[in-house]
Amino acid sequence: MNLERYQYLNSNDYHDYEFWSEGPKGRISKMVTFSRIPNTDPAIYNLAFGVHQMRGINNPKQYAKS
Template identity: 45%
Template structure:
């Protein structure tokens, strides 16, 4: 993504967890990105939020630290790192709210050309009977997203 990102990212040796600090007018907030295996061993869920004192993640907090694009670029960098280590795994992500999922869709749309160079991108819609996965299309609403590193 063509945005500044936080450079001081610490990652676990297995590239399943990354931490960085959001800095802005409302202070400093520890952020964490976690990749956890789903019931499908080929798909990992991307979890993101504020790291709480007890080690849990709160994905509903709004810090309003005016660094949204920098945070999104940093999260994207962790996806690049994760899929570099695990190129055969796909990453699923969705916002904790419809508004955040829409934000992710807009970020993908604005950076689609760059992302398409490295990833296969899919939109996911979930209904009562099934999940429908399709190639990501601009202007479509999705319940979540799936990305997989293109193998070169």
């Protein structure tokens, strides 16, 4: 597959991903977060997605460009 993809920033533990979505309504900051639900076996993760203010821009050491 050779599809267009977003450039993103990820946290050092790879649980948080931030990117810009560009469309007809302009440029919007988005975030995806994976978090483990405690006391689950096998492990179960929650996935959260939504509009977000880009933390990585103000704290570049916390996030790595991918």
